[in-house]
Amino acid sequence: MYIGKSYNLAEFLVWTRRTIFRLLLIATIPTVLYQVFDIKWLSVPWTVVGLLGTATAFVVGFKNQQTYNRTWEARQIWGAAMSTSRGFAMMCRDFISDPARTREIIYRHFAWLTAVRYQLRADREWEAVGKAYNKEYRKYYTVPEEEIPIETELAKYMTPDEIKEILSRKNPATQLLSIQSQSLAEMTKDGLLEHFRFLEIHSVLRELTSLQGKSERIKNFPYPRQYATINTFFVNLFCILLPFAMLKEFNELNDVVTGFLKGYMVWLVIPFSTLISWVYTSLDQVGESTENPFEGNANDVPISQMSRNVEIDIREMLGETDLPSVIPVKNNIVM
Numbered sequence: 001m002y003i004g005k006s007y008n009l010a011e012f013l014v015w016t017r018r019t020i021f022r023l024l025l026i027a028t029i030p031t032v033l034y035q036v037f038d039i040k041w042l043s044v045p046w047t048v049v050g051l052l053g054t055a056t057a058f059v060v061g062f063k064n065q066q067t068y069n070r071t072w073e074a075r076q077i078w079g080a081a082m083s084t085s086r087g088f089a090m091m092c093r094d095f096i097s098d099p100a101r102t103r104e105i106i107y108r109h110f111a112w113l114t115a116v117r118y119q120l121r122a123d124r125e126w127e128a129v130g131k132a133y134n135k136e137y138r139k140y141y142t143v144p145e146e147e148i149p150i151e152t153e154l155a156k157y158m159t160p161d162e163i164k165e166i167l168s169r170k171n172p173a174t175q176l177l178s179i180q181s182q183s184l185a186e187m188t189k190d191g192l193l194e195h196f197r198f199l200e201i202h203s204v205l206r207e208l209t210s211l212q213g214k215s216e217r218i219k220n221f222p223y224p225r226q227y228a229t230i231n232t233f234f235v236n237l238f239c240i241l242l243p244f245a246m247l248k249e250f251n252e253l254n255d256v257v258t259g260f261l262k263g264y265m266v267w268l269v270i271p272f273s274t275l276i277s278w279v280y281t282s283l284d285q286v287g288e289s290t291e292n293p294f295e296g297n298a299n300d301v302p303i304s305q306m307s308r309n310v311e312i313d314i315r316e317m318l319g320e321t322d323l324p325s326v327i328p329v330k331n332n333i334v335m
Helices: 007-014 016-037 046-095 101-119 130-139 152-156 160-167 172-189 195-220 224-256 263-292 303-319
Strands: none
Touching: 007 016, 016 224, 016 263, 046 101, 046 195, 046 224, 046 303, 101 152, 101 172, 101 195, 130 160, 152 160, 160 172, 160 263, 172 195, 224 263, 224 303
């Protein structure tokens, strides 16, 4: 997540420069053919392209709204998960009469947070983080889940045998919640946890299971490909036709201008067509970068930092002083 005041224009231009070069080429070809080779029939009526631009603006706006909603929902889910985690830890500390068993349950919860975030950072075919303009931006920040193996992280909370067993399952995070439920049931049977308190803590486990499922829904169900595809088609078609529609309009300006620009106004099609097209393509690119809030993009929900912060809070609740460090912010980006 970017936490600076705003991205600056230079960063944005670098991020979109490949698209800008492509748009310059798209605008230059028809302009050269029209002006140098005198192929005047290339001009397309402005009304046609204007209607297409209006339709494209609606489609791009719809996509951006929906992709923002996905990111905001993900943020709400993880905000709820952090609050629920704190409540779960307080219940375990105050309801379970054996401090060692309390620590075991809470540390297994840290393992659950770890497993969930590693599962959410896994690659998906439809995600955009692997595209060239996103890959080169990765030099400005690091993703903890890609830097540190999951085994190393889980070793802080579980034994090697437990780690091996958990990682052999298809969904380690779900299995950890299942083990939590079994452990709580055993403690109730052993008299370490009163039955009504077991029911209370178990309801929190169900809430954590629900929050994990909501996160997995966003991770595993992409923004519908039919909408993403038609959005790209419309934007590309508009960018290709735009310079053809501007040729006649700028050529007619030669009749009203004087000075050194007279006779050369049509060449202004190149910068102005590129500028207008860049607005559309940039909106599309921004929407794409917001589409998958767990993919490891600079605009992701900062699940690594949130998990670390809640771990620090909970370990302080247990009276521990040897706390993990806060994940550092790099170039105003925190993961």
